[in-house]
Structure formats: C-alpha cells, structure tokens
Amino acid sequence: MQNFEYANPKTIQEATALLGASWSDANLLAGGTDLISLMKEELATPKRVVSLKGIKDLGGIHKSGGGLRIGATVTFDELLENAAVRAEYPSLVEAAHGVSSPQIRNMGTVGGDLCQRPRCWYFRGGEGLLGMKNGKSLIPGGENRYHAIFGNGPAYFVSASSLAPALIALGAKFKLVSASGNREVAADKFFVAPQNETTREIVLAPNEILTEILIPSAKGVKNATYEVRHKEALDWPLATASVALTMKGNSVANARIVLGHVGPVPYSASAAEKWLAGKTITESVADEAGKAAVADAKPLSQNEYKVQLARVAVKRALLEAGGKKA
Amino acid sequence: MPDYSWPPMEKRRIVGKRTSRLDGPDKASGKAKYPSDLNPPGLLHAVMLTSPHAHARVKTVDIAAAKKFPGVTAIRVISGPGTEVQWAGTEIAIVAATSEAIARDAVALIKVDYEVLPHVVREDDLGKVGNRAKAAGEQVTGDPDAAFKEADAISENLYSIPVITHCCLEPHGQVIAMKGDKVDYWPSTQAVSTVGGDLAKYLEIPASNVHVQMDYMGGGFGGKFPADRWGVESAQLSKESGGRPVKMFLDRETELTIAGVRPSAFANIKIGAKKDGTIIAWQSQSWASGGFGGGGMPPLPYVFNKIPNYRLNHTAVSINAGSARAWRAPNNPQASFLTCSAIDDLAAKLNMDPLDMFLKNVGLTIRPDTYRLQLNKAAEMIEWKKNWRPRGQNKDGYMRRGLGIGISTWGGAGHASKARTTIHPDGSVEVELGSQDIGSGTRTVISMVAAETLGLPISMIKVKIGDNLYPVSGPSGGSTTVGGVSSSTRKAAVNALQKLYDIVGPILNAPPDRLEAVDGKIRMIGNPDKGMSWQQACQKLGVNTITEMGENDTKRTEGLNTGGASGIQMADVSVDIETGVVKMNKLVAVHDCGLVINPKTAESQVLGACIMSVCSALMEERVMDQQTGRVLNADMEFYKLAGIADIGDIVVHMDITPDNDKRGVIGLGEPPAVPGVAAIANAVANAIGVRVPSVPLIPSRVLAALNGRRNA
Incomplete structure (x- = not known):
C-alpha cells in the first residue's frame, strides 16, 4: 500500500473540495470493503483518501x-x-x-x-481492467468461467x-x-x-x-430479485435477475428485467420486457421470458452455463414477483 | 516390569469420557498466543520478493536501492543470478525492516531481470504436456484382458480431482532470532522436536543450538513440517540485524501459491463385474501432478485391492507450479474418489443398489468384517433403504435427491515419543513432551491419560508441550500423534506411580504391587480403607521429586497403540437441475480408531475432516492460468471454501466397541478426510442420473453432465 493523506470532512462541500481531476489524486472511502483491498494490491494508489463516514447528509x-x-x-x-x-x-x-x-x-x-471495481481475477491480479496483453485480451482464451456472456468486448469482466x-x-x-x-x-x-x-x-x-x-414509488409494481449462487457463504452470484412489473389486472402492463453479473454493465433484457407486455405470469410464460432474455448472449469458452443460469434467474424472479413460488 | 496396559473399559474414569478441550476457552477468547501473534521487543518484519514468472532464469538482482531505504536492516538474495525458477511465487529475495510496510516498500525497489522461459502450468490435458509426462512401468496381476471378456458388465470413464491447497488459517511462517550461532525459534509447525534440526542443517549449526517453542498453531494438515526457506532466511536476516527477532509469515496469496498442495489425480478406469456384482477386473491409466516434482499414483484400486485381475499404468506430470506437500491422508482421498466412482458407475450398469455392490465386494478388502459392519451402520444412519432410489428417480420439481458411498483405510499407529512425568511433594504433577497440539486436542488427551493413570482429576495435571527442550516426541503426521503421546504418557505415569508406591507401601504396611491410585487416594487393592490421600502420599517425598520417563517404542507398543483404521461415509445431497447447484443435506461418518481416549475431540476431528471433504467435493480447486503462468485464485474469494450454511448436517459415529478397544489407540487425523469426496460425488450421480466425472461439482460441470457433455 502506498502512503496517502487521510481527510475526514464533515460536509459534502468540504469533501468535493478535496477531490481532484484524476483517480490518483483522491479516492472516496465509505465502508472500505473494496477500497482497502484495492490499495493493498496497489490497484488504487490515491494520494489522498477522503472518508465519507463523518458526513451526516x-x-x-x-x-x-x-x-x-x-x-x-x-x-x-x-x-x-x-x-x-x-x-x-x-x-x-x-x-x-x-x-x-x-x-x-x-x-x-x-x-x-x-x-x-470489478472482481475479474485478471484485473485483480494486476493485468489491467481489460486484461490486455500484447494488444490482446487474456480473457477469451483464458479462465473465463465467471466472465461476461453479454457484450462484445473489449471489456469481459x-x-x-x-x-x-x-x-x-x-x-x-x-x-x-x-x-x-x-x-x-x-x-x-x-x-x-x-x-x-x-x-x-x-x-x-x-x-x-x-x-x-x-x-420512485413501487406501489402496485411487483418486484423481485433471484440470484443463482454457488455457495451460501461469502461468494459472488453467478447470475442474478431483478424484475419490476407494472400490472394491469392480472396481466403485465410494463416489465423491467435486468440481469446482473452477466456483462460489464447490468444487462437490460429489452426483448423479453417487450414480449412480456400483456401476458399473465405463468410457469411457461416466465420460462419463455427467460429464454428471450438470453437470446443475445454470447458466451465465452468456459461460461456457457451462465446463459442457462441467467435464464433460470429471470424465470424464477418473474414467478416470485408474480406470487408463484419458483 | 510394570503393567502398562490400558485399564479395562468399565474401570476407566476419564479415558473414554467426553471431555472438552482444555485450551478451548483460551483459543476462543484470544488469550492463546499463536506464533503469528508474537511481537517480542525489538521485532523486525521480513517480506519476500517472489517470481512473477512460472519458468524463468534469473539474470540479475539489484538490491542497491532497497538496501538504502530507511528502516531496512538486512536484505538477502535467495535466488541469485543463474537460478532457474520453476514456478511463479518462487522466493527471490527477502528484506527485514522495522515495519512490514517499510519491508514491502523496500521489496518494491528490488530490480530483477529475468530471462523468461516457456512454461506448462496445467496437467488436465495429457496430450498438451509434451515431455513433461513421465510414465511409470505397467503393473499387471492376473489376466485382466481375459477377465474383462468374462465380465457381464463393464464400466469405463475418465474421472478427475484437481490440485487443492492446505488453506491453513494461520499461514506458514515464524518469529526467529539468531545471535551468533544460537537461535530462538517460534514457528507455526507440526514438528516441535524435529523442525529445529531441519533449520540447523541449513544454518550449519548444531541442532542443539536451536530452541523451538510453540504453544498453539493455526492448522497444518500436513504442510508444516520443514523449516522452509523463509525460516532459514529469516534467521540469517536476524543474525545480520544484530540478533533482533524477525517475523515473517506468508501473505495469503503466497501461502496459496507456494506453501504446498495436494496433487491432482486423473484416471481412465475400466472396471468389470459378474452379474451378481462381484468385481473381477480393473484397469486404470492415471496421471497426476503435484507441481514441478510430478505426482505419484494414488493407491489404486483403493481398499478393494484384492481384485484378482488388474492392470495399472501411471504418468507423472511435471508442471511449473508450487510443489506438493503431504495433505491429510496423502493420495487417499483421490484414490477413494476414483475407485468409489468407478464402482458406483458399475453398480448403475448392473442396475444394482451400490450399497449391495459394496457389501458384495467387502471380501476384496483387507478388513471385510469391519467394512461390512460400517457399511450397515452408515446405511442405518442415513436411512439408505428408505431414502435410496435408482439414479435420477428421486424427484421433486427441479430438485433431485441422491445418496452415495465413500470408503477409507489408514494406518495411524503411534510415532516414537518420549514423555517425562514429575510428581512434586505438594502433589502437583507435570507431564512434559516435545510434542505439539496442532488443533487436534493433543494437550487434552495427554492430561486425560496422566489423570486416569494417577487417579487424579485432570485439573491436577500440568501438561507441558511445544518446546524442544522437553523429551523428543514425533512430528504430527500420518495420524501418529495420539497413539505416540498417549502411550509414552501412560508409561511415564505408571513408572512414576511405581516409585510413589515404593515409598508409600512400607508406610501403609502393604506390598507396593498391591497398591492402586484411585479418586485422589493411594490405597490397597481390595481394601479401600487402607490408604492415604494423594497429597499425604506425596508429602512423604520430603524434599525430593519423582521424575520418570516413558517411551513409545514403535517396534514394541505393548498393546497400547496400533494401526489400521477403517471408515465409511455416506452423503445425502439435493441438486437443482436447472442451476447445477448441489446442496448438502447430510453426511454420515462411521469410523473406528481403536481405543478412543476422548470421544468428543475424536468427533471434532471427523467433523473437521467432513467439512474439508464438502469443500473439496463441491468448491475447492486451484485455478492455474496457462497464459500468465500464475494461480488466479490465490485468495479466499475465488478459492472457494464452504461456510456454515453450505455444510449440511454432519453426523459422526465412532465405532467404540470392546473389540476395537482391545486394539489400543489408533490415530484419527487423516482417515475421516478420505471418503467424503467419493460419497458426495456418488450422491450427485445418484441424484441427477448421470456421472459428473470431475470434482469439484460446480454448477458448470453439473449442467454439462446433464446436457450429456463432459466439459462445461
């Protein structure tokens, strides 16, 4: 860990005044569960650490x-x-x-x-956010079991x-x-x-x-998250799905379906969202929606299983939101 | 000669009774100080620079800038120019400084120039390892080809179990101080009596110049016997820093990269049986790697080693990765997994209940009666007959449930051990051994044996271990400690008691050989009124003490300890066939270990071993990256271990019977770490209807097997 200055401002104004134009000038510290390990690995080397813990607002x-x-x-x-x-x-x-x-x-x-920051083991191992080596990403030909199934690179975390x-x-x-x-x-x-x-x-x-x-208010919006995880104890999900359904009677007026841990950004499954409009949530509708949600997935060499997991996560989140136990 | 034999079962007051470990409260409260907790005055901290390359030649090492860094007291180059590095993480240089932060900053200033060489870090595809493969000679017994022709059913599959690490909670390391040619050494070790000699050899000083002390340690599992390079170099750093103590413990990444692994095992197994389930033929082509040194053949076929016709081929694969060390029952968990998977698949081919298949073939093992009893007991505990269904038929929505069996064998006879018992005139008793309690309850067991022998409560016994000035006692490896220390302690206590009888006898007007020590009294056998209290008896010593030795001679254990432990474990799992996630419902473990001194800590040993098996079966593997040559998951984030919510219900049955008791004490550290992986893997095959051939049984592999594919 490199040496740094520690600041403990009391207001948001004081805090923003302590920040700089570059990430190496200052980093924000809240719970510290990520920043401290990044600093230990020297993946973050800020000259100043600005604690947010003293700011009531x-x-x-x-x-x-x-x-x-x-x-x-x-x-x-x-x-x-x-x-x-x-x-x-x-x-x-x-x-x-x-x-x-x-x-x-x-x-x-x-x-x-x-x-x-992402948990990609190449990034955390010091190979850079995109894991580039000699102009080529290490990830497609490497150990990518936990990597993205959506997105076309160069980010695969x-x-x-x-x-x-x-x-x-x-x-x-x-x-x-x-x-x-x-x-x-x-x-x-x-x-x-x-x-x-x-x-x-x-x-x-x-x-x-x-x-x-x-x-915004979620009154009348049925919402649920389902996550597929390998371990019950400390672990990252393999795939998650969060859904929010605005209902009209028994049928879906508007659906939002967002997948987590499947791409470099959370993935909005817009095709599945559109397809779901006007439908009533049943086991087979949820299953079809799950299928539609992963239609554009492009798995890497070791993570095709995540396509299945994402699909199941969507299905189960929809069933749960719809009041039907997954 | 005195009678050292264990008192009859029905007469024991302490041995055989559930006793909480004596150091439990100190450990739980933090009062117990582990080597890594020690901060003696003047302490310096050492940090190592390790190789980022899996295979390279060191060209130059420039320590000039680091040497000048304020706070640095000494630097040593471990792998100098010309050294060929064979795995990432190899020790290159080490720095001692007044704080760990300074040492780390100084390490960053060391410049190393490498000539990078081609590496191979994966052994899973034997076709890709080229000249790194070294085949051993073929072993053939009987006529396997003819036997396969006679077989009514044959099963053939490629199974694999990867490299895992020890994951000691306290990493490897030590605090050490070297002044002149004298060393004070506080290592985290499994070998208090021998590790000083190992260190002395490298420092070229007499072994007697090294004083080793260790009260507690945070786990070894077979990986903590030697003094290690970092121990030797830290001693030299101390010497070069004027004898100030130096603390050096591996960080987690280095611990998981270079501090030892359990080798992998891959095997193409063909196995054949008659219609009634009798196994008649076995053929295996196996390969393994434990790092640069290659990897030996697991003992195949495991336990069922009287299969009349077999052919064995094995290839050791050398890779550029950290080397193997003993890991709780070396090569046995791998062999159990490979063998039990093959038998289970063969049972499925015959449409046979695998329990019947195992029972049918116990005659092919060295202890048929024991295994028959243990199979039946475990089956009763897991309600096999009620809960077992043929493969893939126990369904509830998208959940599938299954049962599986694993088997183990082990030695476990006591190691060479010397104990010294001293009785003081005030009645207090000391027992001294150069042994160690590596978390298994050794301290408690020694107290129980001495208290039982002397007719005293445990609280009157002061056990002194963890110091190589005490009588030499063996390293804790091979499940040999409990047999060794219980026998030497028993003998030393009996010998001391004889001396006390010799003094008290004439006073009581009783022949010394007619006395007994019971309930804090020395009294005449058959005449309990004729006696005196322990305190009164000891007062008769005047200003003298009684000090007597006891020795466990491994060639003549006099029935106090022996080897040969068996075990059966059965798993009950549920598998989500949509996600491939496996959940442990229950793991039952039936083990014998002869005379059980402390059933409570014995059960704890089995519980811990079962948890390690759940990890190995479902989560744990070292992930090597061929591109960078490095371990990608040398952390506790992606090197996955089970938490409390992942382990399910674990039920232990220790086979405590008069017949087993008669055999004497047998070690238990390793055998229960053997059968669990096999039991869980077989339970998953039973649940989902197909074999997942590679552990750990992670969702990708389970889903691939369900989709009829070998790989994710």
Whole structure:
C-alpha cells in the first residue's frame, strides 16, 4: 500500500473540495470493503483518501416525493432493516441479502456497492481492467468461467454490483455532486462498458461523489430479485435477475428485467420486457421470458452455463414477483 | 516390569469420557498466543520478493536501492543470478525492516531481470504436456484382458480431482532470532522436536543450538513440517540485524501459491463385474501432478485391492507450479474418489443398489468384517433403504435427491515419543513432551491419560508441550500423534506411580504391587480403607521429586497403540437441475480408531475432516492460468471454501466397541478426510442420473453432465 493523506470532512462541500481531476489524486472511502483491498494490491494508489463516514447528509433513508431517498453511505444492514424498503422493494431486500457476509453487510454501503471495481481475477491480479496483453485480451482464451456472456468486448469482466439490477429495474436515479454542481443520472446510464484501459466502468468522475439514490414509488409494481449462487457463504452470484412489473389486472402492463453479473454493465433484457407486455405470469410464460432474455448472449469458452443460469434467474424472479413460488 | 496396559473399559474414569478441550476457552477468547501473534521487543518484519514468472532464469538482482531505504536492516538474495525458477511465487529475495510496510516498500525497489522461459502450468490435458509426462512401468496381476471378456458388465470413464491447497488459517511462517550461532525459534509447525534440526542443517549449526517453542498453531494438515526457506532466511536476516527477532509469515496469496498442495489425480478406469456384482477386473491409466516434482499414483484400486485381475499404468506430470506437500491422508482421498466412482458407475450398469455392490465386494478388502459392519451402520444412519432410489428417480420439481458411498483405510499407529512425568511433594504433577497440539486436542488427551493413570482429576495435571527442550516426541503426521503421546504418557505415569508406591507401601504396611491410585487416594487393592490421600502420599517425598520417563517404542507398543483404521461415509445431497447447484443435506461418518481416549475431540476431528471433504467435493480447486503462468485464485474469494450454511448436517459415529478397544489407540487425523469426496460425488450421480466425472461439482460441470457433455 502506498502512503496517502487521510481527510475526514464533515460536509459534502468540504469533501468535493478535496477531490481532484484524476483517480490518483483522491479516492472516496465509505465502508472500505473494496477500497482497502484495492490499495493493498496497489490497484488504487490515491494520494489522498477522503472518508465519507463523518458526513451526516450522506446517510439515512427517508420518503421523498412518492418514493424513497437512500443516502449513499447507508449500509446493507440499514437497508435490510428499513421498514419502508421492506414494504415496497422486495427486489432490493433480496439483492442486499445476497451479500452473504455479515461483515460486509455491516460495513459495506449502498454507494460503495454501486461504485466498487470489478472482481475479474485478471484485473485483480494486476493485468489491467481489460486484461490486455500484447494488444490482446487474456480473457477469451483464458479462465473465463465467471466472465461476461453479454457484450462484445473489449471489456469481459462482469459488473460486481449486487443492488444495481434491482435499482435499474425500479427506475432509480443517482445524484452526483461535484464542487461545480449537481447532476442526476438514471441508474442504467450510470454503468458503462469501458472501451480502453483508461476509462472506468461507471460515469462518476474523479471529482464527483455519489450522494444519494432516488427510487420512485413501487406501489402496485411487483418486484423481485433471484440470484443463482454457488455457495451460501461469502461468494459472488453467478447470475442474478431483478424484475419490476407494472400490472394491469392480472396481466403485465410494463416489465423491467435486468440481469446482473452477466456483462460489464447490468444487462437490460429489452426483448423479453417487450414480449412480456400483456401476458399473465405463468410457469411457461416466465420460462419463455427467460429464454428471450438470453437470446443475445454470447458466451465465452468456459461460461456457457451462465446463459442457462441467467435464464433460470429471470424465470424464477418473474414467478416470485408474480406470487408463484419458483 | 510394570503393567502398562490400558485399564479395562468399565474401570476407566476419564479415558473414554467426553471431555472438552482444555485450551478451548483460551483459543476462543484470544488469550492463546499463536506464533503469528508474537511481537517480542525489538521485532523486525521480513517480506519476500517472489517470481512473477512460472519458468524463468534469473539474470540479475539489484538490491542497491532497497538496501538504502530507511528502516531496512538486512536484505538477502535467495535466488541469485543463474537460478532457474520453476514456478511463479518462487522466493527471490527477502528484506527485514522495522515495519512490514517499510519491508514491502523496500521489496518494491528490488530490480530483477529475468530471462523468461516457456512454461506448462496445467496437467488436465495429457496430450498438451509434451515431455513433461513421465510414465511409470505397467503393473499387471492376473489376466485382466481375459477377465474383462468374462465380465457381464463393464464400466469405463475418465474421472478427475484437481490440485487443492492446505488453506491453513494461520499461514506458514515464524518469529526467529539468531545471535551468533544460537537461535530462538517460534514457528507455526507440526514438528516441535524435529523442525529445529531441519533449520540447523541449513544454518550449519548444531541442532542443539536451536530452541523451538510453540504453544498453539493455526492448522497444518500436513504442510508444516520443514523449516522452509523463509525460516532459514529469516534467521540469517536476524543474525545480520544484530540478533533482533524477525517475523515473517506468508501473505495469503503466497501461502496459496507456494506453501504446498495436494496433487491432482486423473484416471481412465475400466472396471468389470459378474452379474451378481462381484468385481473381477480393473484397469486404470492415471496421471497426476503435484507441481514441478510430478505426482505419484494414488493407491489404486483403493481398499478393494484384492481384485484378482488388474492392470495399472501411471504418468507423472511435471508442471511449473508450487510443489506438493503431504495433505491429510496423502493420495487417499483421490484414490477413494476414483475407485468409489468407478464402482458406483458399475453398480448403475448392473442396475444394482451400490450399497449391495459394496457389501458384495467387502471380501476384496483387507478388513471385510469391519467394512461390512460400517457399511450397515452408515446405511442405518442415513436411512439408505428408505431414502435410496435408482439414479435420477428421486424427484421433486427441479430438485433431485441422491445418496452415495465413500470408503477409507489408514494406518495411524503411534510415532516414537518420549514423555517425562514429575510428581512434586505438594502433589502437583507435570507431564512434559516435545510434542505439539496442532488443533487436534493433543494437550487434552495427554492430561486425560496422566489423570486416569494417577487417579487424579485432570485439573491436577500440568501438561507441558511445544518446546524442544522437553523429551523428543514425533512430528504430527500420518495420524501418529495420539497413539505416540498417549502411550509414552501412560508409561511415564505408571513408572512414576511405581516409585510413589515404593515409598508409600512400607508406610501403609502393604506390598507396593498391591497398591492402586484411585479418586485422589493411594490405597490397597481390595481394601479401600487402607490408604492415604494423594497429597499425604506425596508429602512423604520430603524434599525430593519423582521424575520418570516413558517411551513409545514403535517396534514394541505393548498393546497400547496400533494401526489400521477403517471408515465409511455416506452423503445425502439435493441438486437443482436447472442451476447445477448441489446442496448438502447430510453426511454420515462411521469410523473406528481403536481405543478412543476422548470421544468428543475424536468427533471434532471427523467433523473437521467432513467439512474439508464438502469443500473439496463441491468448491475447492486451484485455478492455474496457462497464459500468465500464475494461480488466479490465490485468495479466499475465488478459492472457494464452504461456510456454515453450505455444510449440511454432519453426523459422526465412532465405532467404540470392546473389540476395537482391545486394539489400543489408533490415530484419527487423516482417515475421516478420505471418503467424503467419493460419497458426495456418488450422491450427485445418484441424484441427477448421470456421472459428473470431475470434482469439484460446480454448477458448470453439473449442467454439462446433464446436457450429456463432459466439459462445461
């Protein structure tokens, strides 16, 4: 770990003033469950670490408009215990439960989950975000069992966020604040597939802070998350699906289906969403929707199984949202 | 000569009773200090630079900048120019500094120039390893070709089990101080009495100059016998830093890369039987790798080694990866998995219940009666007859349930061990051995044996182990410790007690050979009123103490310990056929280990071994990358191990019977780590209706097998 300056601001304004134009100037510290290991591996080498823990305005969950405003430093545990979240957003609760380490649920934050770096073992092993060697990616010809089945490169890692698919399906917006102003970004526009080693997988700039997450009301929106995981104990999901269904009587008026851990960004299954409109959720409809959701998958040499897992995740999430036990 | 034999079962007050481990509270509360917890005054920290290349020749090593770095006290080059590195992670240089952070920063300043050479880091495809393969001679017994012609059913398949690591919670390492030619050494080791000699050899000093101390250690599993390069180099760093103690423990990545592995095993197995299930022929072509040194043949066919006709071929494959070390029952879990999978597949070909198939063939094992009893007991515990269905027929929606069997054998006779028992005039008792408690409950067992022998409560016995100044006792390997230390302790305590009888006898007006020590009293056999308390008896020593030795002589154990342990495990699993995820319902384990001194810690040994088997069967593998030559999952994130929620219900039955008891003490560390992988793999085949030929049974492999493919 390289030496760094540690700053502990009390307000968002103070914090943004401490950030720089480059990721090597300053990094934000919330729960630290990712940043500390990145710094130990020298994958992050900031000159300054800006702690967000002392900033009260970044915490708390409260009603806002018809929906909910979740502070970026709310922990998984706080999210799981919140009555309003539990009442209206089961998909978010299920996604947070998927973070199966009590230690990470205690320390890890909602903002940190959305901003964490990919877990690709080539990236974490020091081969770069895209794992390029001599102008060629190591991943298609390498050990890619946990890698992307969507996207055409050059990024083959999978987005690591547990909450993103649910937040995208629910139509959340993220508020980003810098010294020069604020902006709101739709959750699905927050994640980008980098085209080269120097760009990041999220639109957050080095001088910005993700301050809050705004989720519209989900009254009458049936929502669920299903994740396929190998282990019950600390582990990353192999594939997840979050669905949000606006109903008209017994049939689906509008569907959002978002897959996680299958591509460099959460994957919106738009063909399946369109196909589902007007349908009633049954076992076979859910199965067909799952099939449609993975129709465009392009698995790598070792991860064809993830196509099946993503399909099953969609099916089971739909059945769960539809009140039919998967 | 005194009678050392164990007291009859019905007369034992302590031995054979469930006893909580004595150091449990200290371990749970953090009071127990492990070697990696030690921070003696003046401590320096050492960090190693390791090779990023799997195969390379070191051209130059430039330590000039690192040497000048403030806080650095010494640097040593381990692999100098000209050295051919054979695996990534090889030790290149080591730095001692006043803090770990400084040592790491200094390591980053060392410049190494390598000539990178071609590497091979994977052995799974024998066709791709070229001249790295070395075939052993063929072994043939009987006439396998003729026997296969006579067989009514033949099963043939390629099975494989990958390299795994030891994953010790406390990594390898030590705190060490060398002043002149004297060394104080606090290693995390399985060999308190011998590791100092190993170190001394490399330092070229007398073994007696090394003082080894270790009260606790965080797991070894066979990987912690030698002093290791980092131990030797840390001693030299200490010497070069004026004798200040140096602490050096491997970081997790290095621990998983170079601190030892269990070799892989691959085998094409053809097996044939008559209609009634009698196995008559076996043929296997196996290969294995444990790193650069290749990999030997697992003992095939395992346990059923009296199959009358067989042909064995084996190829060792040398790869550029960290080398093998003993791993809990070396080569046995692999052999059990390969053999039991083949037998289970053959039973399926015959439409036979595999339990009947195993029972039918116990005559091909060395202990038919024991295995028959254990198979029946395990079947009763898992309700085999009620729960077993033919392959793929136990369905509930997309879930499939199945049962499977695994088998084990092991030696486990006691190692050479010396113990010294001292009785003080105040009645206190010390037992000293240069042994170690590697987490198996050795300290507790020694106390129980001494207390039983002397007729005292456990609380009156002070056990001193973990120091090579105590009488020499063997390393903890091969499941030899409990047999060794219980026998030497028993003998030392009996010898000391004889001396006490010699003093007390005349006072009680009783012949010394008519005395017994029971319930804190020395009294006459058959006349309990004629006696005195233990304290009164010891007071008669005046200013003297009684100090007596006891020795376990491996050639003459006098019935105190022996070898030959058997075991059967059966697994009950559920498999989600849409996702390929396997869930453990239950694992039952039936094991015999002769006279069981402490049933509670014996069961703990089996529980721990079963958990390791769940990991190995369902999750655990070292992932090597041929492109970079490195281990991709040298961490606790993608090197997957089971958590509490993953292990299911584990039920242990120790075969405690008068017949087994008569055999004396048998070690138990290793045998229960053998059958679990086989049992789980067979249960999955039974559940889903097809064989998943390669463990771990990860979703990709399970789904591939369900889709009729070999590979994911």
